[in-house]
Amino acid sequence: MYPITAKEVLADSIKKIEVTAPDIAKRAKAGQFVIIRVSSKGERIPLTIADKNEKNGTVSLIFQEIGKTTLALGRLNAGDSIMDIVGPLGHPTESVKHGTVVAIGGGVGAAEILPVSRMYRECGNDVIGIIGARTRDLVILEREMTGSCGRLFVATDDGSAGRKGFVTDVLKELIEKGDKIDLVYAIGPVPMMRAIANLTKPFGIKTVVSLNPIMIDGTGMCGACRVTVGSETKFACVDGPEFDGHQVHWDELIQRLSAFKVNENNATENYKRVCKCDQHA
Amino acid sequence: MRPTRINMPQRPARERARDFIEVNLGYSSRQAQEEAQRCLQCKTRPCVAGCPVGISIPDFIKAIAENRMPDAVKILKDKNSLPAVCGRVCPQEDQCEKKCVLLKSGHPVAIGHLERYAADWEKENDVSRQACAAFDVTEPRVAIVGSGPAGLTCAGELVKFGFDVTIFESLHDTGGVLRYGIPEFRLPKKILDYELNCLKKRGVKIFTNTLIGRTKSIDDLFSEGFEAIFLGVGAGLPKFMRVPGENLNNIFSANEFLSRVNLMNAYMFPEYDTPVPEGKRVAVIGGGNTAMDSARTALRLGASEVTLIYRRSKQEMPARVEEVHHAEEEGIKFAFLTDPLGYKGDERGFVKEVECLEMELGEPDESGRRKPRPVKGSNFVMPIDMAVVAIGLSPNPLLPRLTKGLETTDWGELKIDNDFMTTKKGVFAGGDIVGGETVIQAMGMGKDAAQSIKQYMFQKRMEC
Numbered sequence: 001m002y003p004i005t006a007k008e009v010l011a012d013s014i015k016k017i018e019v020t021a022p023d024i025a026k027r028a029k030a031g032q033f034v035i036i037r038v039s040s041k042g043e044r045i046p047l048t049i050a051d052k053n054e055k056n057g058t059v060s061l062i063f064q065e066i067g068k069t070t071l072a073l074g075r076l077n078a079g080d081s082i083m084d085i086v087g088p089l090g091h092p093t094e095s096v097k098h099g100t101v102v103a104i105g106g107g108v109g110a111a112e113i114l115p116v117s118r119m120y121r122e123c124g125n126d127v128i129g130i131i132g133a134r135t136r137d138l139v140i141l142e143r144e145m146t147g148s149c150g151r152l153f154v155a156t157d158d159g160s161a162g163r164k165g166f167v168t169d170v171l172k173e174l175i176e177k178g179d180k181i182d183l184v185y186a187i188g189p190v191p192m193m194r195a196i197a198n199l200t201k202p203f204g205i206k207t208v209v210s211l212n213p214i215m216i217d218g219t220g221m222c223g224a225c226r227v228t229v230g231s232e233t234k235f236a237c238v239d240g241p242e243f244d245g246h247q248v249h250w251d252e253l254i255q256r257l258s259a260f261k262v263n264e265n266n267a268t269e270n271y272k273r274v275c276k277c278d279q280h281a
Numbered sequence: 282m283r284p285t286r287i288n289m290p291q292r293p294a295r296e297r298a299r300d301f302i303e304v305n306l307g308y309s310s311r312q313a314q315e316e317a318q319r320c321l322q323c324k325t326r327p328c329v330a331g332c333p334v335g336i337s338i339p340d341f342i343k344a345i346a347e348n349r350m351p352d353a354v355k356i357l358k359d360k361n362s363l364p365a366v367c368g369r370v371c372p373q374e375d376q377c378e379k380k381c382v383l384l385k386s387g388h389p390v391a392i393g394h395l396e397r398y399a400a401d402w403e404k405e406n407d408v409s410r411q412a413c414a415a416f417d418v419t420e421p422r423v424a425i426v427g428s429g430p431a432g433l434t435c436a437g438e439l440v441k442f443g444f445d446v447t448i449f450e451s452l453h454d455t456g457g458v459l460r461y462g463i464p465e466f467r468l469p470k471k472i473l474d475y476e477l478n479c480l481k482k483r484g485v486k487i488f489t490n491t492l493i494g495r496t497k498s499i500d501d502l503f504s505e506g507f508e509a510i511f512l513g514v515g516a517g518l519p520k521f522m523r524v525p526g527e528n529l530n531n532i533f534s535a536n537e538f539l540s541r542v543n544l545m546n547a548y549m550f551p552e553y554d555t556p557v558p559e560g561k562r563v564a565v566i567g568g569g570n571t572a573m574d575s576a577r578t579a580l581r582l583g584a585s586e587v588t589l590i591y592r593r594s595k596q597e598m599p600a601r602v603e604e605v606h607h608a609e610e611e612g613i614k615f616a617f618l619t620d621p622l623g624y625k626g627d628e629r630g631f632v633k634e635v636e637c638l639e640m641e642l643g644e645p646d647e648s649g650r651r652k653p654r655p656v657k658g659s660n661f662v663m664p665i666d667m668a669v670v671a672i673g674l675s676p677n678p679l680l681p682r683l684t685k686g687l688e689t690t691d692w693g694e695l696k697i698d699n700d701f702m703t704t705k706k707g708v709f710a711g712g713d714i715v716g717g718e719t720v721i722q723a724m725g726m727g728k729d730a731a732q733s734i735k736q737y738m739f740q741k742r743m744e745c
Contacts, residue, residue, distance in 0.1 A: 023496045037453055043545065043554035044453075068554060084453040086490040216545065216555075219451050219492055220677045221461075222537035223519040226528055233521065233528060238679055252528055255630030259530040263556035270551060 001081040005058055010140040011133075013065045014108055015074050016050070022057030024049075024087045030119035031093030031210065031242060034059065035218040037084040038072045045069050046215045046237075048112040048187070049088060059087075062111030062140070067264050068271040075275070089218045090241045097124040098206075099182035102174065103149065104130045104167050104196060106188025110141045112210065113187050118148045120185075126150050128174065128181075132167035132192070136160035168195045181205050186245065190254055197245030207245035211236050213256060228252050286388045287316045294610035298580055301465040301548060304607060305369070305397075310348075313398040317346035320390045323382055328392060331380035333725030334434070336360045338377055342395055350406070353399040361396075362437025362480065363430065363724065365404065365472045368397025370463060371721045372601050404475050420445050421738050424507040426493045426680075429457020431513030431712030431723035431730075433477070436485045438731030444738075446485045447507070451492035454544065457515055459720070461544035462536070464574050466581070467604075494683040499708060508741065509707045509734045512695065513727055516713035517677020521670055522566070526624030529632040531558050535571045535671035542578055559583045560667025564635050566590050566621055567671035568598035573605065575669040576613045587613050588663065592620040592640050597650045618642070618653060622660065624668065634664050676714055692716075701730035702737070709734055 006018040024034060033048045051060035065074045076082065093116050101120045105113030110131040121127045129149030133139045134157045146152045153170045154162025163170065167188075175181065186196045187210040200207045213225040213236050220238035227236050228249035234240065290306040291297075297304050308316065320342040328338040337356050344353035357364045373393035381389035423439050425432045428450040436446045454460055456473050481487065491497065493514075502510055519534030521527050533541075538557070541547040545555035563579040565572050568591035576587045589608070591598060594617045598605060609615075618640040627633045639659035642651035676693040686705040688696045695703050695710045703710050711717065711726030 023491070027496065041546070041553045084490050086451060086453070086492055086496065088495055089492070216537060216540050217452060220518050220679060221515075222540050223521070223534040224537045226521075228528060233523070235518065238518075238677070252630075255530060256528065258629070259631075260556045260558075263550065267551050267554060267556075 001083060002085050003081045004076055004078055005056070007076070007078050010062065010111075011138045013074070014062065014138065014140055015065070016060055016062045016111070017073070017076070018053070018056075018058040018060050019082060019085060020057055021059050021085050021087075024085065025052045025054050025057050025059050028052045028059055028088040029092030030095075030115040032088035032090050033212075033218075033241060034061070034085050034087030035089060035215065036061070036073075036082055036086075038069055038076070039083050042072070042083060043069055044084075044216055044218070046089070046212060046218060048210070048212070049115070050111040051115060059085075062108060064108040066268075068267040071268065071271055071275070086218065089237060091239075093119060093185075093208075093242065095119055095123045100126045100128065100180055101183045101185060102128045102130065102171060102181055104132075104171065104184065104186040104188070104192075105145075106132045106167055106186075106192040107134075107138065108140070109186075109188030109192075110139075110145065113185070114141055114144055114148060116185055116187070116210075117145065121148055121150075125183075128179075129153065130155065130167045130170045132156065132170075132188070133161075134158070166195070167192060168199055171196060172199060175199070175203055175205070183208065184245075186210075190250065190257065193245060194248075194250040197248065197250075201246050208242050209245040209248060210241045211243060211248070211253065212241065213253065214259065227256075282319055283315060284386065284388065286319065286391045287312050287394075289391070289394050291607075294607075294612070297466065298577075298611040299583075301581055303469050304466050307401055308394055308398045310402075313345055313395060314348060316391050317342045317395055319383065319388075320346065321382060327380035327382065328377040328390075331377040332360075333376065333721050334360050334728050336377075336396075338392055341399060342390065342392070345395055345399060350399065350402050354403040357396060357399055360728075361724070362434050363476045364396050365400035365476055366430070366459060366468060367721060367724070368393055368395075368400050369468050369472070370459075371396075372719060374602060376721065401472075404472075421508045421742075422447070422506055423734060423738075424449060424502045424510045425513065426510065427451075427457055427513040427515055427712070428455040428477075428487060429513055429515050429712060429723065430459060430720045431717065431727035432457070432511065433480060434724040434727035435511045435513060435711065435731045435734075436727075437480055437483070438728050439734065440480070440483045440485055442731070442735050444735075448485060448487045449491040449493050449497075449502075450487065450489045451496075452544065453489050455487055455489065457513075461540040462571065462574070464539065464543055464578050466577070467574065492679075494680045499680075499684050499687070499705065503707070509709065509737060511727070511730055511734065512680065512703070512708060512710040512714060513712040513723065514677060514680055514710075514714050516674035517679070518675045519670070520673045520675055522621060522672065524621060524623045526626060526632070527670070529624050529626040530630050531560065531632050531667045532624060533667075533669050535565075535567070535575045535669050536674070538575055538669045539571070539578065542582070548582060557582065558667055560665070561585050562663075562665045562667070563587045564590055564621070564663060564665045564668045565671060566668065567673070568593065568600060569671065569673070570600045570604055572669075572671035573600045573608050573613075575671050577608055577611060579667065579669065580611055580613065584667075588616050588665075589613055590616045590619050590621055590635075590637065592618065592653045593650060594618055594642060616663075620653070620655065632665060632668055634662050635668060636660060636662050674713070680714075700733035700736070701726065702733065707737070709737075
């Protein structure tokens with residue numbers, strides 16, 4: 001069992017927990033993830049490591065409650081424990097000086113872009129951050145991102161915070177203004193990452209995306225996370241999770257992410273019903 | 282003495298094909314004694330030479346025949362840390378029983394069934410204090426990476442020598458392929474748990490959720506005070522055929538399909554959170570034990586038709602005869618001399634058919650098996666809603682990629698010398714990661730590696 005030492009509600013349905021896992025905290029690097037299991041009957045899901053505190057031996061996980069597992073995780077509080085956590089998994093983001101890096105996080109992806117932005121800045125890059133959300137209340141980590149980027153843009157679909165529009169609109173303006181961009185790094189919903197890759201491709205701007213397909217073991221054993229990159233099948237857990245956004249077969253990724261949608265929706269609805277019963281009791 | 286061997290009692294095919302309860306029932310005590318009395322107690326003991334872990338087979342069988350069961354258990358456990366597992370999953374027909382002099386009569390002694398009987402007897406008669414008694418665990422400290430058959434056997438041997446043994450496992454549960462790969466109906470988890478508990482009682486420490494290479498490096502383990510390390514990390518990456526449409530939904534590697542069901546208990550969804558599709562028309566690609574396990578698992582999940590597609594003929598199938606026989610009894614269909622060319626999906630990306638080509642057998646290839654070649658124009662389409670690809674594994678590159686000094690062969694297997702030592706000093710390896718293929722081969726290597734580790738530690742101490 002791995003105790004939760006702190007919990008914070010960042011926005012409606014977006015939560016942050018700190019989990020005691022000293023070995024992971026010691027070695028985790030930007031871009032890596034963990035696989036967790038909330039309880040003994042739970043599934044294994046991958047979550048990007050948002051931050052770590054080596055001294056306290058904790059890692060921070062930020063997640064949006066979208067299915068049964070994340071809902072169950074969101075109900076835990078400081079003092080509770082999760083059943084399993086393994087990591088850090090996947091290749092860390094390469095700490096290289098590219099020049100100017102545009103770091104884009106959509107939705108809960110802002111949590112994942114933060115350590116990447118910090119790392120790029122630490123190795124001498126000019127980092128331009130863009131974070132996007134549906135509406136003001138869902139914008140997370142704006143202050144932290146401001147501190148780790150040279151410039152930060154916020155975009156919301158309804159214009160309630162930052163500029164109205166998508167993160168791609170901001171990126172497009174930057175490109176059109178002629179800003180020199182050496183690398184775009186994007187993490188967030190698949191349609192967002194695809195739109196970014198489509199946008200940068202004609203300009204030949206190197207674009208790295210961090211993928212989050214279905215996984216079981218996360219160590220290369222099951223092949224659930226296979227993605228087509230270029231003409232090759234890759235395993236996101238050991239070959240990724242970062243890939244060249246211009247080479248990713250996006251339609252296939254979306255299709256594979258939907259493989260268990262019906263089961264997932266049923267499980268989530270059931271769970272919500274049961275939860276409500278608990279509250280009435 | 283009866284001339285024919287006593288068949289393993291098993292549950293009727295119709296009854297068992299829809300649940301996950303064990304197929305084989307095991308001998309009764311009378312059956313076990315009668316079968317044991319068939320052993321000729323040959324002076325030359327050819328069967329022992331056929332056993333990768335060198336069990337004193339005639340001795341444990343004699344003990345059963347004379348109803349000295351505690352002795353039978355002791356003899357077995359002296360050489361084999363996991364007899365209840367081996368009695369169920371070892372291909373005895375290719376090993377000890379193949380060397381039995383009674384083979385000429387067509388009825389070798391049922392060594393595997395007797396091994397299972399003795400191991401189960403121990404479990405049911407609570408002699409665990411004798412057989413699993415704690416050894417005096419002291420130094421030196423050895424780390425075992427991976428809790429599959431190779432690692433567990435190596436650990437079991439090393440505690441016998443009085444070593445302080447710690448196993449690191451990357452998954453949340455122990456047993457490796459014995460847990461995630463082999464289904465409940467062939468190897469019940471409680472049997473595995475029992476054997477694991479014996480090891481723990483004998484002083485073996487186990488840490489799950491620890492992926493060596495990522496959570497800790499090999500060098501971290503040395504700095505923590507481990508003096509030798511055994512790598513039994515398994516084969517790893519599932520192979521795919523690289524045919525069009527293979528990434529459609531509901532096409533799984535056998536590892537994924539079996540892990541969902543065995544490790545994550547997906548057959549009990551929604552009580553357990555991990556889902557698995559209930560394919561109605563299922564194709565399983567491959568001819569090994571994993572293919573049989575996948576096909577029979579799909580059937581138990583509710584498939585109405587499961588077809589095993591294998592590109593050679595029945596004769597060349599690497600699966601155990603018993604497994605093929607069980608699969609046939611349960612109604613698995615076999616498409617021999619058939620090769621999948623590709624898959625097509627529906628508008629939502631779920632597989633709906635597999636296109637196949639018929640094959641014929643040509644000249645023998647380097648493996649000695651006749652090489653299949655396509656029959657022109659024989660293409661046909663099989664409608665399916667799920668496929669499981671069980672054509673083998675390639676070595677997981679993670680650990681060698683992340684560990685300086687750990688060299689691999691051209692096939693990606695770890696290079697080892699005659700003493701199972703890798704190219705990194707003090708680091709030994711065995712099992713699938715060095716080219717093993719079966720549970721018992723992995724166990725044999727784990728056992729031999731333990732001897733080498735003992736030798737290595739002895740020398741190391743002398744040098745000090």
